[in-house]
Amino acid sequence: MSDKHTAKWNDVCNRTDSCALCGAAAWAAGIENSQILVNGPLWCYFYAMRQLECGDVHLSERMHMTQLDNTAIIYGSEKCISEGVERVLANGKPDLLFVENNCSAGLIGDDLIGIIREMDLKIPCVAMDSGGTIGGFAEGFSRAMLKTFEQLDVGAFAKNKTTKSLRVNLLGVTKFYYNGEADLSELVRILTLAGYEVNTLASVEEILEAGQAELNIVCHEELGLEAAIYLEKHLGMKYICPGLPYGCYGTKKWLEKINAILPCPNLAEVSKEIKKMELFLTKRNSDFATLWQTLAYDRIIISGPGTTVQCMADALREEWVDTDKLIVVSQHRLKNEYCNLQDVLLYAEDEDTNIQNLCAMKPEENLLLLASSNEYMEMRLAKSNNISRCHIALPAVDSILLNKLPFMGIKGSANMLQNLWNAFVELKLKQ
Amino acid sequence: MAVKTRHFFNSQKTCSCSMTGVWRAVACMTGIVVIFHSPRACTHIGRTMDMGSYFRSYADYHPEKMVSVPLLCSQLEEKEAIFGGADKLRACINYVAKKYKDSCKCIVVANSCVSGVIGDDVESITEEAEEELGLPVITVDCYGFLGSEFYDGYIKMTHKLVERFFKPQIKIPNSVIVLGDNGGPWNERNIEAYKMLKALGLNILGQFPSYMPLNELDKVTQAEVSVIVGGYGRNLHDMTELANELETKFGVKSLGAIPGDLEKTKSWLNEKAREFSREADIERFLVEEEESFKQKVAKYLVRTQGKNTVLCLGRSLKYYHPGFVLDILEKLKMNLQGIVFLESYSPKESKELEKMLKTLTSVPILEGELANKALNEADLVITTTELKQNLKQVYLPLVGSSGAWGQLNFMQAIYNVLRSYKRGGGITYVR
Numbered sequence: 131m132s133d134k135h136t137a138k139w140n141d142v143c144n145r146t147d148s149c150a151l152c153g154a155a156a157w158a159a160g161i162e163n164s165q166i167l168v169n170g171p172l173w174c175y176f177y178a179m180r181q182l183e184c185g186d187v188h189l190s191e192r193m194h195m196t197q198l199d200n201t202a203i204i205y206g207s208e209k210c211i212s213e214g215v216e217r218v219l220a221n222g223k224p225d226l227l228f229v230e231n232n233c234s235a236g237l238i239g240d241d242l243i244g245i246i247r248e249m250d251l252k253i254p255c256v257a258m259d260s261g262g263t264i265g266g267f268a269e270g271f272s273r274a275m276l277k278t279f280e281q282l283d284v285g286a287f288a289k290n291k292t293t294k295s296l297r298v299n300l301l302g303v304t305k306f307y308y309n310g311e312a313d314l315s316e317l318v319r320i321l322t323l324a325g326y327e328v329n330t331l332a333s334v335e336e337i338l339e340a341g342q343a344e345l346n347i348v349c350h351e352e353l354g355l356e357a358a359i360y361l362e363k364h365l366g367m368k369y370i371c372p373g374l375p376y377g378c379y380g381t382k383k384w385l386e387k388i389n390a391i392l393p394c395p396n397l398a399e400v401s402k403e404i405k406k407m408e409l410f411l412t413k414r415n416s417d418f419a420t421l422w423q424t425l426a427y428d429r430i431i432i433s434g435p436g437t438t439v440q441c442m443a444d445a446l447r448e449e450w451v452d453t454d455k456l457i458v459v460s461q462h463r464l465k466n467e468y469c470n471l472q473d474v475l476l477y478a479e480d481e482d483t484n485i486q487n488l489c490a491m492k493p494e495e496n497l498l499l500l501a502s503s504n505e506y507m508e509m510r511l512a513k514s515n516n517i518s519r520c521h522i523a524l525p526a527v528d529s530i531l532l533n534k535l536p537f538m539g540i541k542g543s544a545n546m547l548q549n550l551w552n553a554f555v556e557l558k559l560k561q
Numbered sequence: 562m563a564v565k566t567r568h569f570f571n572s573q574k575t576c577s578c579s580m581t582g583v584w585r586a587v588a589c590m591t592g593i594v595v596i597f598h599s600p601r602a603c604t605h606i607g608r609t610m611d612m613g614s615y616f617r618s619y620a621d622y623h624p625e626k627m628v629s630v631p632l633l634c635s636q637l638e639e640k641e642a643i644f645g646g647a648d649k650l651r652a653c654i655n656y657v658a659k660k661y662k663d664s665c666k667c668i669v670v671a672n673s674c675v676s677g678v679i680g681d682d683v684e685s686i687t688e689e690a691e692e693e694l695g696l697p698v699i700t701v702d703c704y705g706f707l708g709s710e711f712y713d714g715y716i717k718m719t720h721k722l723v724e725r726f727f728k729p730q731i732k733i734p735n736s737v738i739v740l741g742d743n744g745g746p747w748n749e750r751n752i753e754a755y756k757m758l759k760a761l762g763l764n765i766l767g768q769f770p771s772y773m774p775l776n777e778l779d780k781v782t783q784a785e786v787s788v789i790v791g792g793y794g795r796n797l798h799d800m801t802e803l804a805n806e807l808e809t810k811f812g813v814k815s816l817g818a819i820p821g822d823l824e825k826t827k828s829w830l831n832e833k834a835r836e837f838s839r840e841a842d843i844e845r846f847l848v849e850e851e852e853s854f855k856q857k858v859a860k861y862l863v864r865t866q867g868k869n870t871v872l873c874l875g876r877s878l879k880y881y882h883p884g885f886v887l888d889i890l891e892k893l894k895m896n897l898q899g900i901v902f903l904e905s906y907s908p909k910e911s912k913e914l915e916k917m918l919k920t921l922t923s924v925p926i927l928e929g930e931l932a933n934k935a936l937n938e939a940d941l942v943i944t945t946t947e948l949k950q951n952l953k954q955v956y957l958p959l960v961g962s963s964g965a966w967g968q969l970n971f972m973q974a975i976y977n978v979l980r981s982y983k984r985g986g987g988i989t990y991v992r
Contacts, residue, residue: 149603
């Protein structure tokens with residue numbers, strides 16, 4: 131039997147990633163006053179929605195499903211779709227109706243776009259296949275963004291419109307990543323302070339205005355790069371992949387990269403705030419370390435979405451924690467390199483990536499795990515002791531996130547360092 | 562205005578996926594490796610269920626004592642939807658056989674809706690692989706949500722294990738095999754059942770399916786008797802068929818299911834006590850249990866007596882019987898003001914339910930404004946489906962329990978809600 135596919139097969143415990151259906155819904159759910167209709171079974175819909183409710187507790191009022199069954203798969207789902215659309219529209223007209231097929235609905239060949247067009251709804255609609263066969267959350271999100279640009283015809287809207295000076299689009303940001311809403315606010319705050327006008331594509335109007343920006347900033351590369359390439363190809367827009375701003379120094383570097391392409395008027399303002407925060411953190415850090423000793427671990431494992439972990443890795447080492455070994459487990463393979471200071475960079479899908487093995491260590495060693503509940507569960511099953519952890523990714527079932535304090539940016543530097551210190555002290559008190 | 566639920570679904574249509582049922586049937590059977598013949602993200606759901614179960618066991622102060630077997634995925638993508646997924650499945654099976662060659666004694670393949678739609682002949686592939694690899698490679702004819710549900714996958718895989726691994730054996734005197742899931746042997750739900758079996762002088766050999774290593778499956782047919790824990794309706798029926806099969810083919814006498822309330826459990830235990838000549842032990846056991854039950858009910862009554870409630874029903878009767886709730890409310894001396902049917906029922910099912918309820922109670926069935934008025938005035942609402950309104954709600958358990966534990970646990974949930982002085986609504990899930 132052929133072995134040609136083995137590179138991607140690994141025990142699922144090393145990676146949890148919801149499907150494209152969830153990712154596509156996340157993109158659509160980020161659009162103000164949108165309604166989402168999943169053409170698929172209850173089970174797929176429910177798991178996707180429960181995950182997305184972490185980012186928007188009211189999402190069930192905007193996300194619905196057709197509850198396909200065997201009959202629909204055999205005879206077609208057109209009736210289910212039209213009934214579903216009617217039910218959605220009974221609550222009033224949304225700014226955007228987003229209809230997506232799950233994998234099996236996509237396979238039976240119903241012309242989803244045609245069915246929706248036939249209904250002549252007189253509201254902006256986007257329809258697409260978004261089942262697990264096209265990939266995970268990131269692939270679904272990325273594809274949904276492209277389909278939205280195509281079906282709302284962003285290109286046509288941009289014709290004869292002038293570019294707005296210092297306007298930037300943020301591509302590949304979502305409140306449906308762990309702590310995503312707080313991070314997005316901080317990105318917008320910093321860029322606005324620097325003097326940019328920021329478009330986060332969070333409404334139909336903002337999406338239609340995408341072509342009027344001077345620069346596209348790709349944040350989470352796995353979510354936003356394809357959209358940037360599309361806009362470059364169709365509208366000739368420039369884009370940059372500066373990564374994500376973690377830590378004070380990381381934020382400074384990030385903004386400088388953007389400034390190098392599109393100079394901003396108030397860079398000094400931001401630099402001043404960064405400097406102030408750096409001084410504050412340095413002082414508080416030193417004070418606290420006099421009692422608790424240096425914030426340091428024998429080993430740090432950071433596992434999560436590709437851009438998050440690769441960008442956070444350098445900030446961890448350069449600004450927050452000391453360690454003998456920094457292991458980065460990336461859930462995505464990225465086109466650009468974002469980290470330099472790691473000892474090991476692994477990919478979750480690779481055969482030799484095994485979270486339990488990575489957590490195994492000598493009794494006298496200590497470890498910091500920055501990941502999701504999935505890795506934490508693996509670590510506990512490995513019976514490793516002396517472990518601190520901070521959640522940086524979903525799923526997060528063993529830790530509650532209520533405050534909207536960012537991990538990214540200037541405010542995020544303080545929040546992250548606070549979380550890391552508290553986890554460190556807690557570990558010491560457990561011993 | 563009709564009473565709105567937080568999530569809309571049709572209780573007559575498929576609500577779950579058989580693939581996760583297959584997974585659950587073998588989830589802790591060391592020696593087995595499971596492959597989902599599906600897109601990668603489907604394994605995310607299996608893993609999410611595992612994670613929920615793991616952390617819930619800690620929340621209940623009864624941590625899991627077994628770990629899940631490896632779960633891999635053939636990772637169907639768009640091209641397999643066109644060319645078929647047979648090659649990929651063959652290669653994945655081969656990979657598993659090599660990677661887990663020391664520990665894997667059997668490979669289980671669970672099929673997704675995608676493999677069902679594209680029409681892969683999984684049965685032939687597994688037969689071929691079994692011959693080539695010299696180890697059992699088994700599958701069942703369930704394809705995700707296509708014409709099957711969670712319990713179809715669960716029970717079909719259970720029967721497949723019986724068919725493949727069971728043989729008649731010499732019996733171990735006074736031994737019992739526990740049938741069913743109920744959260745696993747360590748779960749609170751099962752602790753009472755295990756105590757009863759011990760009081761009957763029975764030695765528990767294991768719990769089947771799910772919780773016995775593959776190399777210990779012989780123990781199932783070495784047992785003199787079997788007993789079913791948990792379940793109601795459809796799943797209880799399936800487990801009863803399994804118990805009958807074990808009795809007919811392997812001489813494991815069925816003791817039936819431990820009932821789900823104290824009165825019926827008493828009769829059941831007394832009958833079994835006579836059978837096993839353990840009358841004195843069971844009498845002692847029942848005196849203690851009854852006393853404990855009475856004490857707990859007395860404690861609950863302080864807060865429950867005279868309180869107003871409304872019962873909202875929306876779940877399929879296949880998995881639930883309202884008589885259970887009515888009995889509890891009577892024991893707690895609460896005033897049931899009315900019963901409300903939620904929008905998930907078809908007119909036919911509503912009629913059947915109405916007919917059944919008339920045989921149980923004279924409490925009125927409320928609709929529209931009357932229903933909403935009663936809900937708003939109730940001290941708490943008992944419901945099968947989360948309501949959109951911000952009311953104090955107790956969510957009925959999804960799984961039936963054995964013995965008095967289920968009753969007490971439900972009463973405790975009601976007591977907890979009525980004990981609370983917190984303003985506003987919210988939902989309390991009964992485990």
